[in-house]
Amino acid sequence: MGTYKKGILGSFSGKVGTVVGSSWNGIEYMRSLPKPSSKAPTDLQMLQRAKLGMATGFLQPISALINIGYKGLAVRQTAFNVATSQLLAEAITGVYPDLTIDYPKVLISKGNLTGPWGPAATSASSKVNVTWQDNSVSGTAKATDKAMLLVYNPDKSQYVFTTGGDDRSSLADSLDVPADFVGDTVHVWMAFISADKKAVSTSLYISEVVIA
Structure with a gap:
């Protein structure tokens, strides 16, 4: 992936030929299209996909709360992504495919204000x-x-x-x-x-x- 400055044609978003253009936090970037894979996903890939799906499925309905609770940690990534990483690392347990969320380990906010x-x-x-x-x-x-x-x-x-x-x-x-x-x-x-x-x-x- 590479960043670029607007040229004579300006910036672009979406697929053009074999590259995709987009922006994040005001930074224009482009990347090549991923090549389709005929390989079956590994057990580790399936585990990670299942955990990610579980984490985002739990957090998405409360994204308004999460965006406030993790705002202070959102450096070069979104508050939602920080919260997702925390949940993935600390609060999903079990052996695939029997995964569960360990609710006492879920954090809905993280910061330096004195807690209750x-x-x-x-x-x-x-x-x-x-x-x-x-x-x-x-x-x-x-x-x-x-x-x-x-x-x-x-x-x-x-x-x-x-x-x-x-x-x-x-x-x-x-x-x-x-x-x-x-x-x-x-x-x-x-x-x-x-x-x-x-x-x-x-x-x-x-x-x-x-x-x-």
Whole structure:
């Protein structure tokens, strides 16, 4: 792959002959078309494809959350790609083809803001209620930091999240979930984001919760 400056014909996007033109972060580049392969994929290739499909399938529906949670690490790559790499490296377990996501190892955000202390989750009246301890004067924390919450229902492959919940100083927040979640087991994560949205904490997996 090579980069190029606009010539007399300007930049181009898409396939022209045997090359493909595109751009990323303002950098124009072109690459040759890949040659089709008649070889069957190796076991390792099949494993990597399965893991990638699982990672992107889990993260894509919450890309708005991921783009905020990993924004600070998006250097010469997208926030989504950083999160995907983390999930691939840390949170997919099992032996192909029986792969699973280890939810406690999933991070929905990663940063230097002081995280929550002692978060806990319960459920009542089709809500997930999250509480935490007051650490508003610890490290980089501020009382005005906002809660970021994620609830995932694996049985229904559905998510509920917020990127601007209650203040750190409130010590509690809640998320409404669909009525048909009642009786299902969900997974709950939490992080904080600064009021100016410039800093995030590394998320914490709280627990499984049965929706009541």
